[in-house]
Amino acid sequence: MASGSSLAGKVAIVTGASGGIGKATGIALAKAGVKVALAARRKDKLEEVAKQISENGGVSICVETDVTKRDQIKALVHETITKLGPVDILVNNAGLWYYSLMQNQMEDLWEEQIDVNIKGLTNCAAAVLDGMIKQRSGHIVNMSSDSGKKLSIHIFSLCHISNVGLYFLSSNQKPRKCKLERKRK
Structure with a gap:
């Protein structure tokens, strides 16, 4: 964690903040x-x-949020801006980790995992990105395990697939540093 002086006064949204790493x-x-803003x-x-x-x-607000629901994410961002100020940092930490082999055919759990781990991440990033571009600064941190970078020969699960998605979504933006500054024409 950077020193307090470099972060003091910034505003962050942390998803999956009710426990574990998010907390x-x-x-x-x-x-x-x-x-x-704890979500x-x-x-x-x-x-x-x-x-x-x-x-x-410290200063915080609680916003009950399901990251798979775009209207709830928009409400989260709106409440954060209204009560705390413009969003400087988004920590995409919400995630589900069902370790289920494909042959178990647990489609409902798989869909929920993809909805939270992939769609939730992209929904949250999209909701804050315009504001970050306007203020010409911001940081988006996507939490994941390293199972997206290496395949286990012992278990192949949708957890691995969703982490591959997270890894490549994040890696795709990394070289660009999200290009938050607008280019002048």
Whole structure:
């Protein structure tokens, strides 16, 4: 984590912030002086994280959000901008990890995993990108495991497929650094 002085006053959205890495990321950003919008489906868990942030002097809001629903993502971004300011950082952390072999034919779980892990990530990035372009700065961090970079011979699951998608979506933007500055004609 960068020093607090370089992040102080910035605004971040962290998806999947109700537990695990998302919770830890939200808390760490708040400790660095970032105002954090905590987003996840479990509002009660978000409120616990927000309480912890507040007790340590940080600023956060909780926005119950399902990243597969574009209207909820738009509402998240709108509420973040209204209450905290323009979004400087998006941490795409929401994710589902069903380890199921293809022969198990768990199509509903597979679809949910792709919807959250791939569509959710792209929906969230699309929702903040215009604002980042207008302010000519911003950072989008996509969380994933390394299973998108190496194949396991012991298990092949949709988890691997969704991580390959995440890896290549992120890698595709990395050389461009998202090109947030607009080119003048």
